[in-house]
Amino acid sequence: MKKIYTGKTKDVYELENGNYMLQFKDDMTGENGVFDPGANTVGAHIEGIGRENLRVSVKFFEMLNAAGIKTHYVSADIDNATMEVLPAKPFGKGLEVICRYRAVGSFIRRYGAYIEDGAKLPAYVEMTIKDDDRGDPLITKEGLEVLGIMTGEQFDAIVKATKEITAIVAAEVEKAGAEFYDIKFEFGFNGQEVILIDEIASGNMRAYKDGKTLEPMDLTALLLK
Amino acid sequence: MKKIYTGKTKDVYELENGNYMLQFKDDMTGENGVFDPGANTVGAHIEGIGRENLRVSVKFFEMLNAAGIKTHYVSADIDNATMEVLPAKPFGKGLEVICRYRAVGSFIRRYGAYIEDGAKLPAYVEMTIKDDDRGDPLITKEGLEVLGIMTGEQFDAIVKATKEITAIVAAEVEKAGAEFYDIKFEFGFNGQEVILIDEIASGNMRAYKDGKTLEPMDLTALLLK
Numbered sequence: 001m002k003k004i005y006t007g008k009t010k011d012v013y014e015l016e017n018g019n020y021m022l023q024f025k026d027d028m029t030g031e032n033g034v035f036d037p038g039a040n041t042v043g044a045h046i047e048g049i050g051r052e053n054l055r056v057s058v059k060f061f062e063m064l065n066a067a068g069i070k071t072h073y074v075s076a077d078i079d080n081a082t083m084e085v086l087p088a089k090p091f092g093k094g095l096e097v098i099c100r101y102r103a104v105g106s107f108i109r110r111y112g113a114y115i116e117d118g119a120k121l122p123a124y125v126e127m128t129i130k131d132d133d134r135g136d137p138l139i140t141k142e143g144l145e146v147l148g149i150m151t152g153e154q155f156d157a158i159v160k161a162t163k164e165i166t167a168i169v170a171a172e173v174e175k176a177g178a179e180f181y182d183i184k185f186e187f188g189f190n191g192q193e194v195i196l197i198d199e200i201a202s203g204n205m206r207a208y209k210d211g212k213t214l215e216p217m218d219l220t221a222l223l224l225k
Numbered sequence: 226m227k228k229i230y231t232g233k234t235k236d237v238y239e240l241e242n243g244n245y246m247l248q249f250k251d252d253m254t255g256e257n258g259v260f261d262p263g264a265n266t267v268g269a270h271i272e273g274i275g276r277e278n279l280r281v282s283v284k285f286f287e288m289l290n291a292a293g294i295k296t297h298y299v300s301a302d303i304d305n306a307t308m309e310v311l312p313a314k315p316f317g318k319g320l321e322v323i324c325r326y327r328a329v330g331s332f333i334r335r336y337g338a339y340i341e342d343g344a345k346l347p348a349y350v351e352m353t354i355k356d357d358d359r360g361d362p363l364i365t366k367e368g369l370e371v372l373g374i375m376t377g378e379q380f381d382a383i384v385k386a387t388k389e390i391t392a393i394v395a396a397e398v399e400k401a402g403a404e405f406y407d408i409k410f411e412f413g414f415n416g417q418e419v420i421l422i423d424e425i426a427s428g429n430m431r432a433y434k435d436g437k438t439l440e441p442m443d444l445t446a447l448l449l450k
Contacts, residue, residue, distance in 0.1 A: 113356050114372045115372060124367060126367065134335060140363070148339075
């Protein structure tokens with residue numbers, strides 16, 4: 001089994017059957033020990049969090065597959081914190097797709113002159129380029145096209161899938177007694193269509209309860225109850 | 226005549242006939258004496274530059290009107306460096322519309338991982354919010370819609386007009402012996418349709434000659450020859 005990528009929260013291995021294996025690690029993104037799903041650094045190491053993130057991901061991937069939404073998920077081994085996935089090519093050098101139900105985080109940092117912190121948004125979708133050195137810049141549909149990162153049709157397909165997936169995740173978060181704020185995804189291309197890749201864990205989303213952001217471990221506990 | 230706005234390079238007065246008067250000033254945007262069309266500060270004061278900017282603007286506005294493209298331009302008084310314009314409401318608290326034929330400036334600062342400095346772009350159009358404190362953030366069509374700044378139809382109309390206007394300006398720049406790189410515009414809504422507002426001066430665009438950016442005064446001299 002060949003390791004082909006070392007990430008902040010996951011490593012990736014190549015399998016002999018042509019699929020890939022994600023090894024979930026016990027690290028979370030953040031800064032100075034404070035969790036931040038938008039951060040580019042590892043903020044905390046917490047024993048067992050890899051397995052917990054995998055359990056949440058499996059729960060959502062299975063719900064999405066049942067709803068007929070294509071993802072890269074094949075199977076999971078919770079004890080070893082690994083997930084087998086189908087091959088899919090990420091867009092460019094990696095792209096984050098964000099869906100926002102509330103105006104918080106980088107949205108407020110950009111558009112705070114036009115909207116109150118925490119105000120409702122109608123499942124607004126935006127994409128940012130993964131580029132730590134350049135602060136993960138926002139990119140438009142037209143920008144993605146001129147840079148050859150994706151076609152306009154792929155953009156539209158991702159926006160549509162993102163809204164469907166987010167509706168399913170948000171409903172689960174609300175069912176668990178928290179308020180859903182925003183989430184980030186990664187998509188890839190399997191040669192025929194765009195599919196959801198990476199993970200869907202508590203660290204990829206923001207949810208509020210009793211007036212404050214839920215720590216990922218607390219959200220995980222609510223989601224797995 | 227009532228002054229209603231004091232800008233970095235222009236002041237605005239209300240006229241009794243319902244129109245407005247732009248007073249072009251002898252200031253250019255930039256930093257530390259170096260001209261930068263994307264800068265939010267006044268970088269240089271140059272005697273007579275207001276009149277020169279007005280002459281360039283009038284040249285282009287008259288070309289656009291002849292081509293049937295709607296603008297706010299009514300007439301100009303070159304000696305007094307003033308331009309009479311039709312009323313039009315800017316979008317939000319001000320929006321810049323950029324059209325790029327070459328990847329330079331903030332485009333390279335954002336997407337330098339994907340494209341070479343100076344590479345050709347196919348009349349790529351993007352919009353940024355005028356907000357000095359937040360670094361004039363990029364905004365997508367979807368963002369403009371959810372913030373209530375403009376409709377999707379207005380966005381499409383502005384993109385179309387921007388490409389037409391830029392083609393006319395770029396052709397003049399090339400005719401004057403320089404290479405056109407990029408330009409920024411402002412649009413407004415007259416209650417019925419989107420129209421080009423503000424100015425079209427050398428300080429709003431980047432053009433290259435002999436391997437370096439032309440200073441606005443040099444570009445103006447070429448354009449008015």
